[in-house]
Amino acid sequence: MLQTGNWVGVQLRPAKKRSTVGATVRIIGNDFTAVKAKVFGQSRNAQTSSTLHFGIGEADAIEAIEVQWSDGEKTRMESPAINQYHVVVPGS
Numbered sequence: 001m002l003q004t005g006n007w008v009g010v011q012l013r014p015a016k017k018r019s020t021v022g023a024t025v026r027i028i029g030n031d032f033t034a035v036k037a038k039v040f041g042q043s044r045n046a047q048t049s050s051t052l053h054f055g056i057g058e059a060d061a062i063e064a065i066e067v068q069w070s071d072g073e074k075t076r077m078e079s080p081a082i083n084q085y086h087v088v089v090p091g092s
Contacts, residue, residue: 006060010088022038023038028064030059032059034056036052036054064077073091
């Protein structure tokens, strides 16, 4: 079955010697907010991806991507494009 709808991808790139685990990512739209937390995988010895994918349905734009890193630092990207991935780095 073909899936339709818009999306936003976020690739977390932590500073050297930091982890993406514990980061919380928010996608903020005009009338919605989507939240995902970066956690360890459920499987033993499994690698976890630093990329998160958010389906945003028929929304044709988003206001911002916000990341709260595990140490409490926040990073915000204003008016990112939809239907593509964005690299988010602390302090950017």
